[in-house]
Amino acid sequence: MKPILSTEEVVKLENIIEREGTSKAELMEHAGEFVASTALSYHPKEVVVLVGFGNNGGDGWVAADILQQHDVHVVVVSPVEPNEVPSALARHVARRTAGRDVEIVVGPSRDELAALLVKADLAIDAILGTGFHGEVRPPFSIWIPTLNDSSPRVISVDVPSGLDSDSGVAADHCVRADKTATMIAPKIGLYSADGPQFVGELVCGELYDRLDEVIDDVDHAAEIVEPADLVDYIEPLPANVNKYSRGSVLVVAGSARYPGAAMMAAKSAARAGAGYVAVAAPDACANLIRMALPSIPVIAIPSDSRGSFGAAARQVVCEIAKKYDCVLCGPGMTTASGCMQVVSGLLELDVPLILDADALNCLARLSIDGIDKTPELYRREAPLILTPHHRELSRLVGDVPVDDLGTAIDAAQRIEWAVGSDNLVVVAKGATTAIVGVEKVLIPISGPASLATAGSGDVLAGIMAGTVATAHGDVDRWELLCAYAVAVHSYTGFAAAAEYGEKSVIATDLIDLIGEALQLVENEACKDLGILTDGEAE
Numbered sequence: 001m002k003p004i005l006s007t008e009e010v011v012k013l014e015n016i017i018e019r020e021g022t023s024k025a026e027l028m029e030h031a032g033e034f035v036a037s038t039a040l041s042y043h044p045k046e047v048v049v050l051v052g053f054g055n056n057g058g059d060g061w062v063a064a065d066i067l068q069q070h071d072v073h074v075v076v077v078s079p080v081e082p083n084e085v086p087s088a089l090a091r092h093v094a095r096r097t098a099g100r101d102v103e104i105v106v107g108p109s110r111d112e113l114a115a116l117l118v119k120a121d122l123a124i125d126a127i128l129g130t131g132f133h134g135e136v137r138p139p140f141s142i143w144i145p146t147l148n149d150s151s152p153r154v155i156s157v158d159v160p161s162g163l164d165s166d167s168g169v170a171a172d173h174c175v176r177a178d179k180t181a182t183m184i185a186p187k188i189g190l191y192s193a194d195g196p197q198f199v200g201e202l203v204c205g206e207l208y209d210r211l212d213e214v215i216d217d218v219d220h221a222a223e224i225v226e227p228a229d230l231v232d233y234i235e236p237l238p239a240n241v242n243k244y245s246r247g248s249v250l251v252v253a254g255s256a257r258y259p260g261a262a263m264m265a266a267k268s269a270a271r272a273g274a275g276y277v278a279v280a281a282p283d284a285c286a287n288l289i290r291m292a293l294p295s296i297p298v299i300a301i302p303s304d305s306r307g308s309f310g311a312a313a314r315q316v317v318c319e320i321a322k323k324y325d326c327v328l329c330g331p332g333m334t335t336a337s338g339c340m341q342v343v344s345g346l347l348e349l350d351v352p353l354i355l356d357a358d359a360l361n362c363l364a365r366l367s368i369d370g371i372d373k374t375p376e377l378y379r380r381e382a383p384l385i386l387t388p389h390h391r392e393l394s395r396l397v398g399d400v401p402v403d404d405l406g407t408a409i410d411a412a413q414r415i416e417w418a419v420g421s422d423n424l425v426v427v428a429k430g431a432t433t434a435i436v437g438v439e440k441v442l443i444p445i446s447g448p449a450s451l452a453t454a455g456s457g458d459v460l461a462g463i464m465a466g467t468v469a470t471a472h473g474d475v476d477r478w479e480l481l482c483a484y485a486v487a488v489h490s491y492t493g494f495a496a497a498a499e500y501g502e503k504s505v506i507a508t509d510l511i512d513l514i515g516e517a518l519q520l521v522e523n524e525a526c527k528d529l530g531i532l533t534d535g536e537a538e
């Protein structure tokens with residue numbers, strides 16, 4: 001796993017590295033080398049390097065120097081003369097670069113800058129880095145839109161200029177990068193809020209060869225899960241299994257209004273590998289589900305007058321649920337009072353439980369001012385996985401706003417820390433999904449925007465249930481298991497976008513591609529680990 005840091009932790013890490021004997025000046029040299037090598041991979045002939053007042057600019061001055069030594073024609077665009085750069089570290093490298101054969105343009109007008117960019121085939125954005133806050137001031141408020149309107153490829157140094165490296169909020173003017181070359185470790189803002197829209201492809205330069213020895217001396221805002229980290233969950237199906245030993249799932253879901261959600265979740269759980277999946281649905285929609293899913297037994301549960309779980313549902317559902325390896329509750333269920341009772345009953349059972357969709361809304365309603373204020377509601381011995389999107393997560397914590405990765409992690413941690421159990425995982429779904437455990441935050445492989453379609457969450461919940469059931473409780477880290485399920489869901493998105501076109505994917509497409517997605521995750525893991533698959537070995 002690869003750590004993601006807050007800006008504060010990056011600064012702490014720089015100080016630790018300095019105490020270990022590598023100065024900030026040396027780190028700046030390495031940062032410039034990394035930017036230059038990233039640029040050289042495009043074989044540019046004419047490069048414009050835009051530098052700001054601070055150390056981000058310093059990285060740019062170093063890169064300009066190296067590129068020029070590789071026979072690239074370089075123009076550095078600076079707001080001030082090299083001698084007047086305020087940061088001492090950056091001033092030192094600016095003067096050095098100025099002493100070589102590099103063209104320097106100080107304080108160009110908008111038109112002069114545009115003319116320089118027209119001639120270039122690559123631009124390096126070293127205007128603002130982690131020191132940026134607020135709104136962009138002149139001259140950068142003129143430079144940035146001019147750069148965004150120009151044609152060359154753009155590499156941003158550390159963060160796209162104008163992006164807050166912690167919140168990921170983009171200022172009115174923010175560089176839209178093709179590639180971001182970040183330093184030491186990715187900053188959390190690159191994944192949060194507007195970050196993913198501006199970052200382009202992300203590459204990271206470690207800058208310090210003993211980074212592994214010091215990286216755990218600072219807190220990690222999150223960790224990126226790579227395919228190789230998921231290898232423990234990739235296992236062939238043993239020959240001697242039966243349908244029950246493969247893992248069983250009970251999907252407690254559906255209503256007369258939303259029977260489809262139960263169907264999609266159940267079918268997804270089966271496609272994800274569970275050998276026996278059953279649905280417990282209100283009798284008002286049980287027949288409909290039965291007809292749609294011939295391979296899945298459907299247990300009819302007493303309904304209320306509107307076709308949701310009724311008052312007698314809790315006892316019936318809980319009696320059945322005890323027998324399964326995993327229970328998934330919520331898709332299409334509504335928040336009728338019978339549903340709230342079903343949720344509170346399932347929470348009391350000793351069975352791995354996933355609460356999704358309306359089960360989360362029921363849970364929110366069972367508390368008064370956020371579930372974190374009444375942890376006894378959801379504290380349990382058996383594993384509990386909550387899979388809220390941002391609105392559901394906000395409701396769970398008493399309507400505290402949740403609208404980006406940072407606020408989602410904060411809200412999920414409130415829920416986690418109120419209970420403090422290793423068996424509780426909050427999968428905070430969003431453009432970037434965060435899997436929040438009591439100690440760690442994991443960022444699994446993100447899927448394409450095609451996944452933002454109605455029913456996609458039901459498919460994820462089903463994949464999650466199938467994954468939990470097939471693990472049979474033999475799980476060291478529930479967060480990592482959830483990361484596997486999210487990765488599989490992400491790959492169904494890639495496979496479906498390739499098959500149907502990215503705008504045309506609908507949730508039912510994803511279900512039939514779960515098998516392909518399981519294989520894609522396995523292939524990526526093998527690639528990461530340098531293991532040849534059978535096909536490649538032949």
Ligand SMILES: NC(=O)C1=CN([C@@H]2O[C@H](COP(=O)(O)OP(=O)(O)OC[C@H]3O[C@@H](n4cnc5c(N)ncnc54)[C@H](O)[C@@H]3O)[C@@H](O)[C@H]2O)[C@H](O)CC1
Pocket residue numbers: 010011014027028031052053054055056057058059086087127128129130131132133134135136137138140157158159183184
């Ligand atoms: N992380 C590392 O280990 C390394 C990072 N390096 C690079 O250094 C920058 C951070 O440098 P710093 O000098 O702290 O900040 P910046 O260069 O981002 O900017 C400071 C500069 O910008 C001005 N400024 C701030 N806000 C605004 C605004 N709203 N409008 C206009 N100007 C603004 C401020 O006045 C300062 O002058 C990091 O990102 C890396 O690129 C090291 O080089 C290597 C190690």
Ligand SMILES: [K+]
Pocket residue numbers: 056125126127128129156157158159160161
């Ligand atoms: K930058």
